[in-house]
Amino acid sequence: AQKVTQAQTEISVVEKEDVTLDCVYETRDTTYYLFWYKQPPSGELVFLIRRNSFDEQNEISGRYSWNFQKSTSSFNFTITASQVVDSAVYFCALSAVPVANFGNEKLTFGTGTRLTIIP
Amino acid sequence: DAGITQSPRHKVTETGTPVTLRCHQTENHRYMYWYRQDPGHGLRLIHYSYGVKDTDKGEVSDGYSVSRSKTEDFLLTLESATSSQTSVYFCAIRGRHEQFFGPGTRLTVL
Numbered sequence: 036a037q038k039v040t041q042a043q044t045e046i047s048v049v050e051k052e053d054v055t056l057d058c059v060y061e062t063r064d065t066t067y068y069l070f071w072y073k074q075p076p077s078g079e080l081v082f083l084i085r086r087n088s089f090d091e092q093n094e095i096s097g098r099y100s101w102n103f104q105k106s107t108s109s110f111n112f113t114i115t116a117s118q119v120v121d122s123a124v125y126f127c128a129l130s131a132v133p134v135a136n137f138g139n140e141k142l143t144f145g146t147g148t149r150l151t152i153i154p
Numbered sequence: 155d156a157g158i159t160q161s162p163r164h165k166v167t168e169t170g171t172p173v174t175l176r177c178h179q180t181e182n183h184r185y186m187y188w189y190r191q192d193p194g195h196g197l198r199l200i201h202y203s204y205g206v207k208d209t210d211k212g213e214v215s216d217g218y219s220v221s222r223s224k225t226e227d228f229l230l231t232l233e234s235a236t237s238s239q240t241s242v243y244f245c246a247i248r249g250r251h252e253q254f255f256g257p258g259t260r261l262t263v264l
Contacts, residue, residue, distance in 0.1 A: 039196075070252065080197075080244065080255040126196055139185050139204050141212065142253060144196035 037062045039129050041145035048117055049153050056112040056148045058127030064088075068140060069103065069110045070128040074147070080126075086110065088132075114150075122152045157181045160245050160256040168264050173232040175259050177245030179225075185248035186228040187212075188220065190241040191258075197244065203228055235263045 038061040048054045060069065071083040084094065086103050094101045098115045114121050124147045130140035157180035167173050177186060185204055189197040189212075199212030201220040209220050217239060219231045232239055240263045245256040 041196075072255075078242075079257055082252045082254065085252050128197075139202070140248060140253065141187070141199050141202060142189075142197070143213075144189075144198070146194055146196045 037064075037067075037129050037131070037143040039127050039143055039145035041125075041127055041148050043148045044146070045149045045151070047151040047153055050119060051116050053113060053115050054117055054150065056114075056125050056127075056150065058110045058112065058145060060108050060110065060127070060129045062129060062131065064131040066132040068130045068132060070130070070142065071101065071110075071112050072126045072128065074124040074126065076123070083112075117150075117152045119152045119154055122150060124149045158245060158247055158254060158256040160243075160259050162259060163257065164260045166262045166264065167235050169236060170234050173235050173261065173263075175230045175243055175245075175261070177228040177230070177256060179228075179247050181247070182225055183247040183249065184225075186222065187246040187248075187253065188218075188228070188230045189244045189246065189255075190214065190239075191244060192241050200230065200243075232261075235261075237263050239263050 040059045067088045069086045073081040073083055091103050100113045102111045126147045127145045128142040130142050133139045159178045161176045187202045188200040191197045198214045200214055200218050201212050203209045203222045206222055221229045243259045246253040
């Protein structure tokens with residue numbers, strides 16, 4: 036069984052501070068994908084990143100960066116110089132890489148972290 | 155924009171009534187999914203489809219059925235709605251590398 040834990044239920048930081056959202060996962064699969072999604076107050080789900088389990092390179096996209104560590108089963112997300120527009124609920128998710136029906140990825144989500152950026 | 159819509163966007167119904175939610179996509183994607191979102195649970199997979207008339211159960215499928223008679227439409231049916239099925243329902247399609255989600259349907263069962 037797969038499991039994703041986002042232990043931080045809510046985080047509040049002052050604008051321009053850096054903030055890290057934690058994600059710890061459990062899986063028996065040797066190959067898997069990890070994802071982050073953003074859900075702003077408007078309610079839609081916005082894809083941020085997908086990472087393969089065999090690619091442990093950290094990734095940076097503008098103010099966003101992701102730290103993937105297989106040794107600790109973690110896929111943490113850092114926002115640098117946070118802005119009010121970053122206020123949202125952030126979800127980490129996991130899927131096995133399917134052997135049959137390649138492409139059929141069933142996501143297991145964490146419970147989300149509500150991030151509030153205080154102006 | 156992945157061309158995915160959901161209808162209705164909001165619905166209030168009474169316990170025991172049947173409810174059908176529709177997910178429509180315009181880009182001929184093979185894989186489609188239904189999730190529900192509840193506080194403290196994140197999103198959980200209800201059912202999914204890997205082609206026309208090919209569907210399977212997800213993590214929380216009890217009380218739900220699905221149908222996919224054509225590629226573009228994936229229907230989720232609550233045969234007899236219960237208050238525990240009050241939730242926000244999201245449909246998703248598998249794009250090139252990730253799942254894209256529809257705007258969601260907020261369902262309230264009184």
